[in-house]
Structures are given as C-alpha cells and as structure tokens.
Amino acid sequence: MPVATMPPHRRVPELSVRPGGLRRVFHRLLVLVAAVAVGAGALAAPAYAEPSVDEIEAAIDKQWEQLEPTIEQYNKVRAQRKVNIKKAADLQKKITPLALQSELAMNRVADLVSRYYITGPSQEIGALLVNGKPTELGEQMLMLDRLAAQERSEVADVLAVRKKYDDQKKKLDDLIEAQAKQEADLAAKKKQIDAEIKRLQASLPKTTVKxxxxxxxxxxxxxxxxxxxxxxxxxxxxPYVWGATGPNSFDCSGLTQYAYKAAGVSLTHFTGAQWNEGRAIPRSEARPGDLVFFFSDLHHVGLYLGNGMMVHAPRAGKPVNVSSISHMPVAGFRRPS
Structure with a gap:
C-alpha cells in the first residue's frame, strides 16, 4: 500500500512592516471603529422638536422684562431733560433784563466818577474852607456826606444786581452742564437699547401677530x-417703537400719555411719573380708564378696560393690542385726573 505523502509545507509570506507601520495601521483601525460607533450613536439619538411659536414668544417676553426697565429709564431721563430745557429758557428770560439793569447801574456810577474826576472833591472842600462860614461849611460837608452816601448806594445797587445776575447765571451754567451729561448718557443708552432690540427682533418668529x-x-x-x-x-x-408717543407708533407709557392727552390730561412719558400723577385705586375698585401698572419697578403700564383686560403697547414685535392683565404681575392701579 503506497504511503501517503504529505504535501509540501507552504510558507506564509511575512508582512513587511517598517518600524512604526504596524502602529499606524492599528491607529487607523481604532479611528474607523470609533467613527462607526459614533455614527451608530447618532442614529440612535432622539430627535428634538423645534420650539413652537408660543415658546419663542415666551422666551422673548422674558428677555423683554429685563430690557423694558432700561427703556423706561431712558424715558425718565428724556422727560427730565425737557423740564431742564424749559427751566433754562425761563432763566434766560430773567437774565436778559438783569444784564440791562446791571449796565444802567454801572452807567450811573460812571457818571458819578466822571463828575468827581472833573470837579474833584478836594476843590469843593477848599472852596468851603476859604468861605469861612461855619454854618455854610457844615451844610456843605453834609452835602458831601450825602453825595458819598449816594455813591455808596449806587455801588451797592450795582453789586446787588451783579450778584443776582451771577447767581442766576451760575444756575443756568450748572443746568447746561447737567444737560450735556444727560445727553451723553442718553446717547450711550440709546445705542445699547437699539442693539438689544435688533437682537430680539432677529429672533422673532416670522408670523403675523394676532x-x-x-x-x-x-x-x-x-x-x-x-x-x-x-x-x-x-x-x-x-407698531411698538420704544420712546415713541404717537401718532403712529408707541411704547407703553407713550400710549397712555397719548390717550389721556386727547382727553386734556397731561401725563409724563415715564411709567414712574405716571404712577405719581394719578390717584391710587384698590384693585377691587378699578374701573375702565384707570392705568394699570406691572412689576415692582413699575416698568410697564396699560389702560384698563375692565373685566381683567387692558389695551397696551406690549413690546418690540407686538403692536398695540388688547390682552389680559394676568399675564404680568400687577403692581397697582392709578386714576389720572
């Protein structure tokens, strides 16, 4: 029986790996496995729904609560500036006649000085001494005393007028300096508010507001x-436009000011001032036409319509509208008069 012979052993060719090559191959495998694992995980991750319009609106409302106090502060400073401008104009009206009065008084003193310079008090006294009559001398000396007193009075009048003028001028100068600072503050605040409003408006949903x-x-x-x-x-x-008081756009205190101005009632374009310009009304006695204020710092106001409703200018992106007063914390009611 012939003996089976084993096939000759085949030698497996060796991989020719240069130093560090095996390490690179292994690293590539690890990267590939990791990528597959990440891809599988991504496929398994749950999908999140896009935020609804109501959720976006609620988020913007929350941001607006932080922004609106700054807007009302701007309204406050601007209202004060208007008052200061009127004060400056009133002071200028007072200063103009004071300047004329001061000039006239100085002219009277100048006339006295010129008279004494021409005649000379020493010549008058010399003439009196040569005359030698005591009664006449006494009378003349009394006249000179009266002239001196008159001169002192003239000078005192000038000084009093000048002091009054200077005091009024200083007040005016201080007022103008304060106004210049307020102007600078307003410019900085306006720039900041405009940038924040643009950011908020960019996130507003592209829908028609009901x-x-x-x-x-x-x-x-x-x-x-x-x-x-x-x-x-x-x-x-x-539309809502911050700082606007009508007739085609408004912010919250601008709308209430505009509405009551039509009724002959003057309100300041600032929620804090409007709070003090009306009579306090308990919530249980609130009637249509009362002003309703919100938040502890009173940074929002609307016109109450009764039955828990109001008309107000809500915020950027939302026009003048009617809504419930329950959407914000009520601070109180005031009745303008």
Whole structure:
C-alpha cells in the first residue's frame, strides 16, 4: 500500500512592516471603529422638536422684562431733560433784563466818577474852607456826606444786581452742564437699547401677530377716561417703537400719555411719573380708564378696560393690542385726573 505523502509545507509570506507601520495601521483601525460607533450613536439619538411659536414668544417676553426697565429709564431721563430745557429758557428770560439793569447801574456810577474826576472833591472842600462860614461849611460837608452816601448806594445797587445776575447765571451754567451729561448718557443708552432690540427682533418668529380689538366698554369712570379709552383703542395694530408717543407708533407709557392727552390730561412719558400723577385705586375698585401698572419697578403700564383686560403697547414685535392683565404681575392701579 503506497504511503501517503504529505504535501509540501507552504510558507506564509511575512508582512513587511517598517518600524512604526504596524502602529499606524492599528491607529487607523481604532479611528474607523470609533467613527462607526459614533455614527451608530447618532442614529440612535432622539430627535428634538423645534420650539413652537408660543415658546419663542415666551422666551422673548422674558428677555423683554429685563430690557423694558432700561427703556423706561431712558424715558425718565428724556422727560427730565425737557423740564431742564424749559427751566433754562425761563432763566434766560430773567437774565436778559438783569444784564440791562446791571449796565444802567454801572452807567450811573460812571457818571458819578466822571463828575468827581472833573470837579474833584478836594476843590469843593477848599472852596468851603476859604468861605469861612461855619454854618455854610457844615451844610456843605453834609452835602458831601450825602453825595458819598449816594455813591455808596449806587455801588451797592450795582453789586446787588451783579450778584443776582451771577447767581442766576451760575444756575443756568450748572443746568447746561447737567444737560450735556444727560445727553451723553442718553446717547450711550440709546445705542445699547437699539442693539438689544435688533437682537430680539432677529429672533422673532416670522408670523403675523394676532391683534385683538377693544371690547364694548361699560362702567367708564369719567368722560376723560372715555376719551382716553376711545383714543387708545383706535391705535390697536400700531407698531411698538420704544420712546415713541404717537401718532403712529408707541411704547407703553407713550400710549397712555397719548390717550389721556386727547382727553386734556397731561401725563409724563415715564411709567414712574405716571404712577405719581394719578390717584391710587384698590384693585377691587378699578374701573375702565384707570392705568394699570406691572412689576415692582413699575416698568410697564396699560389702560384698563375692565373685566381683567387692558389695551397696551406690549413690546418690540407686538403692536398695540388688547390682552389680559394676568399675564404680568400687577403692581397697582392709578386714576389720572
């Protein structure tokens, strides 16, 4: 029986790996495995839904709560600046006649000085001494005393007028200096607010904002309130623009100022001032036409319509609208008069 012979052993060719080559191959395998694992994980990760319009609006409302106090502070400074400008104009009206009065007084003193310079008090005294009559000398000396007193009085008048003028001028100069600083502060705040509003508006949803009109109003407290409500409701749909007081755009205190101005009631374009310009009303006694304020720092205001509703200028991106007062913390009610 022939003996089976084993096939000749085949030698497996060796891999020719240069120093460090094996390490590079192994590293590439690790990278490939990791990539596959990451890809599988990504496929397994849950998908998150895009935020709804309501969620975006709520987020912007929250940001606006932080921004609106700065806007109302701007309104406050601007209102104060208007008052200061009026004060400066009033002071200037007082200073103009003071300057004329001072000039006339100085002219009278100049006349006295010229008279003494020409005649000379020493010549008058010499003439009196040569005369030698005591009674006449006494009378003449008394006349000279009176002239001296008159001169002192003239000088005193000039000094008093000049001091009054200088005091008034100093007040005016201080006022102008304060106004210059306020102007600089306003410019910086305006730049900051504009940038923040642009950022907020860029995130606003590209949808049409639903506008709710004013309902039928009953129980209006006064004719002025009736006019204010009618005026404010006529602005529903107008855009919000911070610092605006109408007639085509408004911020919150600008709308309430505009509405009551139509009724002959003057309000300052600043929520804090409007709070002090009305009579406090308990919530249980609030009537249509009252102003309703929000937040502890009073940075938002609306015109109350009754039944828990108001008309107000909400914020950038939302026009003048009617909404519930329950969406924000109510600080209190005030009744303009």
């Amino acid at each position: 506008v709710t009109n004013c309902p039928t109003i009953n129980g209006v407290v006064s004719e002025a309130a009736r006019v204010a409500i009618r005026t404010a409701c006529a602005q529903v749909g107008d």
